[in-house]
Amino acid sequence: MSEQELKALRVRIDTLDEKILELISDRARCAEEVARVKMASLAEGEKPVFYRPEREAQVLKRVMERNKGPLSNEEMARLFREVMSSCLALENPLHVAYLGPEGTFTQAAAMKHFGHAVVSKPMAAIDEVFREVVAGAVNFGVVPVENSTEGAVNHTLDSFLEHDMVICGEVELRIHHHLLIGENTKTDAITRIYSHAQSLAQCRKWLDAHYPNVERIAVSSNAEAAKRVKGEWNSAAIAGDMAASLYGLQRLAEKIEDRPDNSTRFLIIGNQEVPPTGDDKTSIIVSMSNRPGALHELLVPFHDNGIDLTRIETRPSRSGKWTYVFFIDFVGHHRDPLIKGVLEKISQEAVALKVLGSYPKAVL
Ligand SMILES: C=C(O[C@@H]1C=C(C(=O)O)C=C[C@H]1O)C(=O)O
Known part of the structure; x- marks a missing residue:
């Protein structure tokens, strides 16, 4: 390639960069405007909700659907993830606790999910991430929940039994050691x-x-x-x-x-319920009485309604020797009428049923 050609291409890139710069700034101003509208429409005593995971999932999906290359969908979505992260930080920067110290895969998962424009806080243990979220010291927490080679992260499952919070999202990360x-x-x-x-x-x-x-x-x-x-x-x-x-x-x-x-799935925990996007998952905990056929009874309503179970895990219940709770993930949102019906059926048979949260399926 001649020097002349190279020069011309760089001039073109400079012109494009100027346009991109202008467009990103326009977008950021729009996000500021969104924040103003959110604040103006608050009822008395109501707190503003700046972060909207269901909307962010929609934005990323749209980008992936419309992308014509040469950048891959994942690469393009990653760039937009960062743009959104910076726009949201203009509205109100998120505070995110994760299983630390700095340099863990959980930190990488937090950055993948929220982008880099967040205030992140490394915690020494999974339980501390939960405590931080429940106490309201951060907006969200990120914890590992399962690995494709090694299975469940039991500390995380057990923490769900002890703390009241909402699962607001999931993120999957390829793990290279x-x-x-x-x-x-x-x-x-x-x-x-x-x-x-x-x-x-x-x-x-x-x-x-x-x-x-x-x-x-x-x-x-x-x-x-x-x-x-x-x-x-x-x-x-x-x-x-x-x-x-x-x-x-x-x-x-x-x-x-x-x-x-080898991949690990992480959960985003918070205090805010996430509205449906049309492509969601729900996580529940169920405890059944210890009798023959209990697990079968639990699973029948899912089967009868054609609901896709993505995971089922068993843990000791901690309330009695040899009694168990089931952690179940399935496709759908707990506000969908079909899912509502299934949950009602299960709660009739179960000793206890807790919806941990419905959240958009991982986009990236
Ligand atoms: C701009 C908004 O606020 C936040 C920023 C978003 C963005 O930059 O696209 C999307 C959702 C929210 O997390 C919004 O709610 O639309």
């Missing part, structure tokens, strides 16, 4: 590998094949593992990209997860 070392690590003298127990489990076969005799040490998070390695010469950590760059570690081996499709 790397074996990370620090500047001082002697690669032929590694005697211990740190990571979170879930990550060690997700890389079990790889570790068996490559480091069968090295001690595997479970720590509170992958970011904590990365932090420890920085100061030691005989250890390595398993963690993701964010932790690697945060602590300046090198990748000794990349993408070492046993399953190439």
Whole structure:
């Protein structure tokens, strides 16, 4: 390509950037106007709701439907995600707690869902994220709930039994693990590998094949593992990209997860109910009396009404020995008449039924 051609293309890009700049500013002014309208239409004592996840899901879906390339739908939606995040921050910046410390996959999930224009707050444990949300110290919390290789995150399920809040969204993240070392690590003298127990489990076969005799040490998070390695010469950590760059570690081996499709699903918890979008999911907790056929009775109304169950999980109920609660996710919104009917049927049979929330299916 000649210098001349390159120059002409750059002039075109500059002109386009000016237009984009103007359009983004117009959009931001519109969002400011939306905030003004929201404030003006409040009833006495009513608090404004600036963040509207159902609307954001619609915006992203529209972008993906209309995108003609060459950027992929995911890439385009990611860009719009950030634009919306900045527009919302003009209205009112969101405060989001997540399972920390900085550099965890949960932080990456929070950024994927809300964009980067939020005030984020790392918490030391899942239960603390719940407490922060229930106390109203933040608008939302982000916690992991299940991994495609390792299954349920029990701390999260148990926290739902103890706290009253609403599930407002879900986000799925592809999880890639790397074996990370620090500047001082002697690669032929590694005697211990740190990571979170879930990550060690997700890389079990790889570790068996490559480091069968090295001690595997479970720590509170992958970011904590990365932090420890920085100061030691005989250890390595398993963690993701964010932790690697945060602590300046090198990748000794990349993408070492046993399953190439390894993904984790996270939930967004808050205090605000989300209206239907037409493409929603609902999460409930049900406890049934301990008698033959109880689980069957619970599932029949879903089957009879053709409702798609996306997950069912069992946990000890904590209110009696050998009694259980079921965590069920299904497609639909609890305000849909069909779903309402099903929930009524279930509540007639159940000892207790709690709707944890209805929320838009993950878009990104
Ligand atoms: C602009 C609004 O407020 C927020 C910002 C949005 C946006 O930038 O598109 C969308 C939904 C809200 O989270 C709105 O409610 O429409």
